[in-house]
Amino acid sequence: MQVFKFGGASVKDAESVRNSAKIISKYKGEALLVVISAMGKTTNLLEKLTREYYNNTGLQFQTLEEAKAFHFQILWDLFPGGENPIFDEIANCFVEIEWILEEDPQDSYDYLFDQIVSMGELISTKIVAAYVAFIGEKVKWIDARDYILTDNTYREAVVDWSKTEEKIRAELPSILDEYIVITQGFLGSTSENFTTTLGREGSDYSAAIFASCLNAENVTIWKDVPGVLNADPKWFEKTELIPELSYTDAIELTYYGATVIHPKTIKPLQNKKIALNVRSFIDPESPGTIIRSTNQTLPVPSFIFKVNQIFISISPRDFSFIVEDNLRDIFNLFHEHRIKINMMHNTAINFTVAVDDTGKNLVDLINDLEQRFKVTHESGLELITIRYYNQETIDRVLVDKEVISELKDRYTCQLLVKKI
Numbered sequence: 001m002q003v004f005k006f007g008g009a010s011v012k013d014a015e016s017v018r019n020s021a022k023i024i025s026k027y028k029g030e031a032l033l034v035v036i037s038a039m040g041k042t043t044n045l046l047e048k049l050t051r052e053y054y055n056n057t058g059l060q061f062q063t064l065e066e067a068k069a070f071h072f073q074i075l076w077d078l079f080p081g082g083e084n085p086i087f088d089e090i091a092n093c094f095v096e097i098e099w100i101l102e103e104d105p106q107d108s109y110d111y112l113f114d115q116i117v118s119m120g121e122l123i124s125t126k127i128v129a130a131y132v133a134f135i136g137e138k139v140k141w142i143d144a145r146d147y148i149l150t151d152n153t154y155r156e157a158v159v160d161w162s163k164t165e166e167k168i169r170a171e172l173p174s175i176l177d178e179y180i181v182i183t184q185g186f187l188g189s190t191s192e193n194f195t196t197t198l199g200r201e202g203s204d205y206s207a208a209i210f211a212s213c214l215n216a217e218n219v220t221i222w223k224d225v226p227g228v229l230n231a232d233p234k235w236f237e238k239t240e241l242i243p244e245l246s247y248t249d250a251i252e253l254t255y256y257g258a259t260v261i262h263p264k265t266i267k268p269l270q271n272k273k274i275a276l277n278v279r280s281f282i283d284p285e286s287p288g289t290i291i292r293s294t295n296q297t298l299p300v301p302s303f304i305f306k307v308n309q310i311f312i313s314i315s316p317r318d319f320s321f322i323v324e325d326n327l328r329d330i331f332n333l334f335h336e337h338r339i340k341i342n343m344m345h346n347t348a349i350n351f352t353v354a355v356d357d358t359g360k361n362l363v364d365l366i367n368d369l370e371q372r373f374k375v376t377h378e379s380g381l382e383l384i385t386i387r388y389y390n391q392e393t394i395d396r397v398l399v400d401k402e403v404i405s406e407l408k409d410r411y412t413c414q415l416l417v418k419k420i
Contacts, residue, residue, distance in 0.1 A: 001030075001031035001032075001033075001176060001214055001215070001216045001217060002027065002030060002031070002032050002033075002216060002217055002218055002219070002220065003032075003033050003034075003035065003207050003210050003211040003214070003216045003218075003219045003220070004023075004024065004027075004032065004033070004034045004035065004207075004219075004220050004221075004222065005034075005035040005036075005037075005185060005203055005204060005206075005207035005219065005220070005221045005222065006020050006034065006035070006036045006037065006128075006222050006281070007037045007203065007221075007222070007223065008037045008038055008039060008040050008041065008042065008043070008124075009040070009223070009224045010222050010223075010224070010281045011036060011037070011039045011040075011124055011127075011128060012039055012040035012041075013039075013040070013074060013077070014073075014074050014077030014078050015077075016281075017074065017078060017127065017128055017131055018078075018131070019281060020036075020128065020222070020281060021128065021131050021132045021135060021137075023222065023281060023284050024132055024137070024180060025132070025135065025137050026284075027180075028137055028138075028180065031176040031177065032176070032180050032181070033172070033176060033181045033182075033183065033210055033214070033216075034128075034180065034181065034182045034183070035144075035183055035184070035185045035203055035206050035207040035210065036121070036124055036125045036128055036182060036183075036184065036185065036203070037120075037121060037124065037185050037186065037203040038120025038121050038123070038124050038186075039070070039071065039074065039120070039123070039124045039127070040070070042067065042070070042071075042120040042123075042124070043117060043120050043200075045063060045066065045067050045070075046067065046116055046117040046119065046120050047113070047117055048063055049063040049064055049067070049097075049116060050109070050112055050113050050116045050117060053100070053101055053105060053112070053116070054105050054109050054112060056104075056105075060101050061101065064094065064097060064098070064101065067094070068094050071090060071123055071127070072087075072090070074127065075087055075090060075127065078127070078130075078131050078134070079130075079131075079134065084130060084134070085130075086126060086127060086130035089126050089130075090123055090126060090127065093119055093122055093123050093126070094119075094123075096119065097116055097119055100112070100115060100116060108154070110154035110155045111154045111194070113154065113155055113197070114154045114155060114157075114194075114195050114196050114197045115194070115195055117197065118184075118186070118187050118195045118197060121144075121184035121185060121186050121187055121203075122143075122184060122187075124184075125141060125182050125183060125184050126141060128182060129141040129182040132180065132182065137180055138178065138179050138180060139179055139180045139181075139182055140175055140178075140179035140180070140181050140182070141182050141183070142172075142175070142181055142182070142183045143183070143184070144183045144184040144185070144187045144188070144206060145184075145187050145188060145189035145193075145195055146167070146189070147164065147167050147168050147171075147172070147183075147210075148164050148187065148188040148189070148198075148206065148209055149163040149164045149167065149188060149189060149190075149191070150188035150189065150190060150196045150198070151190065151196075152190045152192075152194065152196065153196070154196055154197070155196075155197055155199070156197075156198070156199045156338065157188050157190075157196035157197060157198055157199075159188065159198070159209060164209065164213060165212075165213040168210065168213040168214060169213060169214070172210075172214060173214070176214075183206075183210070184203075184206070185202060185203020185204070185205075185206040185207065186198055186202045186203045186206060187206070198264075199262075199264070201259070201262050202262060202264070203262070204221060204261055204262035204264075204265040205262045205264040205265050205268075207219050207221065207265070208264070208265045208266075208267075208268040208269050208274075208276075209268060211268070211269060211272075211274050212268035212269065212271065212272050212274065215272060215274075216274055217274070217275075218274060218275040218276070218277060219269060219274060219275070219276050219277065220276075220277040220278075220279055221261065221276065221277070221278050221279070222279055222280070222281040222284075223260065223278060223279070223280060223281065224280065224281065224282060225260065225278075225280060226241050226280050226283065226286060226288060227241050227242065227243070227278045227279065227280070227286075227287075227288035227289030228241070228242045228245060228250075228253075228258075228260050228261075228278050228289040228291075229241060229242065229260070230242055230298070230300045230301065230302040230303065231302065231303040231304075231305075232259070232303075232304075232305060235303070235305045236303065240299075240300050241288075241289065242289055242298060242299065242300070242302070243287070243289060243290070243299075244289065244290050244291075244292070244294060244296055245289060245290070245291045245292075245294075245296075245298070246291070246292075246293070246294045246295070246296060246297070247266055247269070247270040247291060247292070247293060249297065249298055249387070250266050250276070250291045251263075251266045251267070251270075252387060252411075252412070253302060253304065253387060254266065256304045256342075256385040256387070256412070256414075257304045257305075257306045257342065257383075257385065258302070258304050260278060261276070261278070261291075266291070269291075270293070273292075273293055275290055275291065275292040276290070276291040276292070277289070277290050277291075278291070297388065298387060298388050300388075301386055301387065301388045301389055301390070301393045302386070302387040302388065303384065303385070303386055303393070303397065304384070304385040304386075304387075305382065305383070305384055306342060306356070306382065306383040306385075307382050308356060308357040308379075308380075309342065309354045309355065309356065309357065309379075309381040309382060309383045309416065310354070310355055310356075310357050310362065310377055310378065310379045310381065311352065311353075311354050311377060311378045311379075311381055311404055311405065311416060312352065312353050312354075312355065312366070312369075312375065312376075312377045313350060313351075313352045313375070313376045313377070314330060314350070314351045314352070314353075314369060314373045314374070314375055315349055315350050315351075315373060315374045315375075316349065316372075316373060316374070317372070317373060317374050319349060320349070321348050321349060322346050322347070322348065322349060322350060322351045326351070326373075327346075327351065329372065330351060330369070330373075333365060333368050333369060334353075334365065336368075337361045337362070337364055337365040337368070338361060339355050339356075339358065339361065339362060339365055340355065340356065341353045341354075341355055342354045342355055342356065342383055343383060343405065343407060343414050343416060345405065345407060352405060354381065354383050354405070354416050357379060378404070378418075380418065381404060381416055381417065381418050382401075382416070382417050382418070382419075383414065383415070383416050383417075384397050384414070384415045384416075384417060385412060385413070385414050385415075386412065386413045386414075386415075387411060387412050388411055389408075389411075389412070389413040393413075394413060394415070397415065397417075398415070398417065400419060400420050401415075401417040401418070401419060401420060402417060402418050402419075402420050403415055403416070403417055404416045404417060404418060
């Protein structure tokens, strides 16, 4: 039994849907569950719509029409006659968003975010499932919210593994015996049947959840790159494919910000010794990268770049030491405001961190920290992480850069820098 995951780039237009369906159809006759993200940049568009609605800008219906036009253009390209029932199904999905927008916002932003943004995955999977059926394959669309059960931490829901595994194992194996199953990434639901999401880019994690619960042989993530590269092509002209990765190195790379795999994906697969393949939907015959239990270390240094970083320096106002009680209070505030620390260091009287510039919640965090601590911050920085570094790799990334902070251990070097 296999699990495939197709991201937004693999279903960004009609031609991409045809290509993904062609890949799926090659595996007919095998037990296959396919997890699919929202199409193209739909998630960004629905996030924008949610902000407009919550802030009463009056622009939300205009953005909704943009989302509608995008998806219906794909439908007309896939089903030129316009007679397929999928047209009505997708229209009904957009009606559900309209129902929300017709009322003034009463609920929290995070709750509204999950109810609106989740429609991107529901719409994309309905379209892909309809097309796979159209080309003659036996396919069944399922709602991931019926299977992935979570708490009510909206936008970052915590999976109830016991209930999720029980539901998946009870119902899906018999369906997979007969159909290719297509479902959504990113989505879950509470015990009250409210939609939740698993965190930005959480479709990889969804694939890992289904794979773990079904004891899949492997998971394949189909990307627009040849596999896991040692650096993002946006930053490096010459990158190298890493043919094999250990679970440990994969976890480290995702922890430090490598975007090719969602950070939560590896653990459920490692627990069950399920291999993870990263392959190209552009060149589906190429082997890509395999992540599995191995003692093999990375064959080349790997580089991870994170821009829009803010360096925050925190010191007690009374000149006391940064010790356990101070750190406890500091970490509690970071957790409360949902700020992930990308780099940290402490001295006797100072604690420094690098974090993503996330906007309002970061401003709120700094305001709360200032109630007790002396806080300074610097924005517009870049965080460079090198796994299996040497001096040559460090020199390579520091051209025209000034180092603000540097951390090294045996395998990893982190450099917080600004342009000179």
